Amino acid sequence: MTAPLPHLEQTPARIIDRSFLQDVVAGLRAPQKHLSAKYFYDRRGSDLFEQITRLPEYYPTRTELAILDSYGPEIAAGLPPGAALVEFGSGSTAKVRRLLPHLTDLSTYVPIDVSEEFLRSEAEELGRDFPRLRVEPVAADFTKPVTLPDDLRDAPKVGFFPGSTIGNFEPEIAAALLGSFARTLGAGATLIVGIDLVKDKAVLDAAYDDAAGVTAAFNLNLLARINRELGADFDLDAFAHQAFFDENLGRIEMHLVSRRSQLVTVAGVPFHFASGETIHTENSYKYTVPGFRALARGAGWEHARVWTDPDALFSVHALTASTIRRH
Template sequence: MLATLDDQTLAFRKDVLAGLAAPVPAIPARWLYDRRGSELFDDITRLPEYYPTRTETALLQQVMPQVAARLPAGAAVIEFGAGSATKTPILLKGIHPAAYVPVDISGDYLRASAADLQREFPNLEVIPVVADFMRKFDLPGGLDGLPRIGFFPGSTIGNFVPWSATNLLRQFRDLLGDRSKLLIGMDRLKDVDRLVAAYDDPRGVTAEFNLNLLERINRELGGDVPVDAFAHDARWNEMMSRIEMHLVATRDVTFEIDGQRFDFAAGASIHTENSHKYGPNGARLMLLAGGWTPIAEWTDRQEDFAVILAEAQPERFAP
């Protein structure tokens, strides 16, 4: 048995043990992002095959004056996920908020990212919050009276199946409150070959990112998973309109995690991530169902990616 665990590791343990024992083994994608996983994802965003980051970054740079014109001055920006070195500064420079609150489950990575942004914006109050934004959490004190702007870039909403994405958007609406705004990125449907290439690069960085989950299980949960017995696989699910990432057993394998045994036959997989792709109508309908009314939308010239600004529906009208 493991020694006394902190709350985050207990949640990780619970999700891993339950997920691997499920009829269709799966582990929630948020556990891909320990410090190493977050560093590898940053590497992924710079790959030529991975179009979302550079497309969204260029789009934000282009439309930020239009975005800023629709947002209140002196607001508190709450970013769900640690701020990136590229996209977050575009927003902060464009709207000059009074406070910036990045929220992320990876404490070490969050604090490092927040420190970098604090150096870049010395006059901005940067208040990192270590939390799983999928679950309810409290905002720090000192934000009372400030308009609130949620920032959810990177098409992270695509990692969630539609019902959980809608619930997450409702949670954001409840947290941010009446008259708040949400600026969100969503990846668009496109050629399947381009989609698969973005999640299975020839350099193997995405494979390393996916396999790092097994390394994390061994390190943090006392597992003995033979990492070399699994291979990264990215596949398009047409019916679900999503890219799926899996870890596929390359041979029959048995391992233990915290005293619990697991057997995987060759070809069996652990489902680790989804990335849903949306058309314009689907994206707007999901926001509406989540308690947000779209008020402006921008896309790049190829319509590969969309940035949508929405406002919180009045509480009496929220679903």
Template sequence: MISVASNAVPMFPSLVADDDPSEFAQELAAGLRARPRQVSPKFFYDATGSALFDQICELPEYYPTRTELAILQEHAADMAGLIGANAEIIEYGAGASRKVRLLLDALERPQRFVPIDISGEHLHASAAVLRADYPALDVRPVVADFTRPVALPPRLPGHGRRVGFFPGSSIGNFDPAEARRFLRLLAGQLRGGGLLIGTDLVKDPLTLHAAYNDAAGVTAAFNRNLLVRANRELDAGFRVNDFAHYAFYNPQQQRIEMHLVSRCAQQVRIADERFDFAAGDAIHTENSYKFTVEGFQALAAEVGFRARASWFDAQRWFCMHWLEAPA
């Protein structure tokens, strides 16, 4: 779920805990100094932003969630067979942990579930529900930057493979170089195990446009919540209602770009620094890259993963890959 030109600095720097306003202030100020202006989408996910994203996943225009759920419902048993018994599942960017339930239900004696997410309040609430629903499962939530090395719980004797779960095509929020670095990190964390990962596929631009410009305006509210958060936590002074949500598909880059465009001249402050916006000035807030199956598998192979299986929805809009990690 950013100005139209390519960014001069990395669009998606490493995640930080959602309760660190100094990090938010520093990165927001740096992004507003940049040309084009930009803010990392990691800052979408305060408690309000996480709840809005859950709403987005239920929208009729937003196909990724329902298509990936359909794939899991149809093929979870096959996935579980490849993962094996007594597995430890690490979910990156866990959110509400809705999709992993289909996988947990299909697995043979899953031993541990480690959800990792930036939004601590949202994560702990989801983990508490999972503990109640899966009393035999060791649920260990980790509030952390999952794009950096994370201190995972030590493996226990008798456990099966350590398997990563990264649904939702969140890999598309990284630019290609960052995606490569992130996959290399996972290849090390999951050594000897594997990765079950979702990718949104290249398709009709009209379908993509509708998914990020829903009629109910939930995605627009999600995008603007970044400014609401900046006003609440940093007293920035954004005139939130004078920013337009703007999302479009860039076919050359094979990505959706999301932006916030100021409708009028205004000034904001981050700490003691003033930033001036003219009417039409934009903040680039997110990229969402789309993939071909062959292109993504080639990217994963560069860092040592081996593609072993792929599953699709009926329209072939979405793909889930089983990648074996290097031993």
């Protein structure tokens, strides 16, 4: 739990999101300064991430889409008829659109996303493109318990969690999230989840530090957002993007490195940065297929199938909820 921000009532009135402010202050006070990756995605950050997905170095998106295209009929064949498809953190509907043509007897699609306006817009567009499909969006934070619409109580449930988003969580938190999905979906449910695989370090490093500098701009945009929304005075030119694969921990780490000794204020709260000191902004864990199977089993899921691309860069897994753990 983050410590209360002192004198919160004295912060500038234009700062609306006090939880954002409290998270930033708590993160910058930590011995290893850090910021939550969930704050990357303002409008500019979302646009930059879409650019990242099209970069030649960034293999995950195009590889996962190719797997969904190639194995869509097999994935669909393993799902129960009349199911409700529940997508956690739906965002853009680009990936579910690759599956929907194969899910001819799907009863309902339930996209879950925290951004209600974007969620409604995407749901409406999808409904126009698939007029026979019932779409019931749920505005919620998928990392917390989610209540599904009452009219889906008796329908078999299929979860969809693409993009290797689970890699952004520490393994014990990822396991807890998988357990939460099982409780939301119910015993016997299926979960289709995208998992990025361990591979050559050079491939991973390049994917998160591209030659065009788009990922660097994405990382630095977090400081621009803090400046704009929290009254901070970060000099973006005084920080550099850093990304690398830590082979011991099995994860990509992204940092912002202070180029010099400097003082920065956020809503009037001062923070000193030594030259070379970093702000840790994101982790992206990579798994082996057996490693992810073990993680899923510990969270109450049995492994059913896995599909990979020919180069074994990425994987899509089908899991079945075997036990529902209440805590």
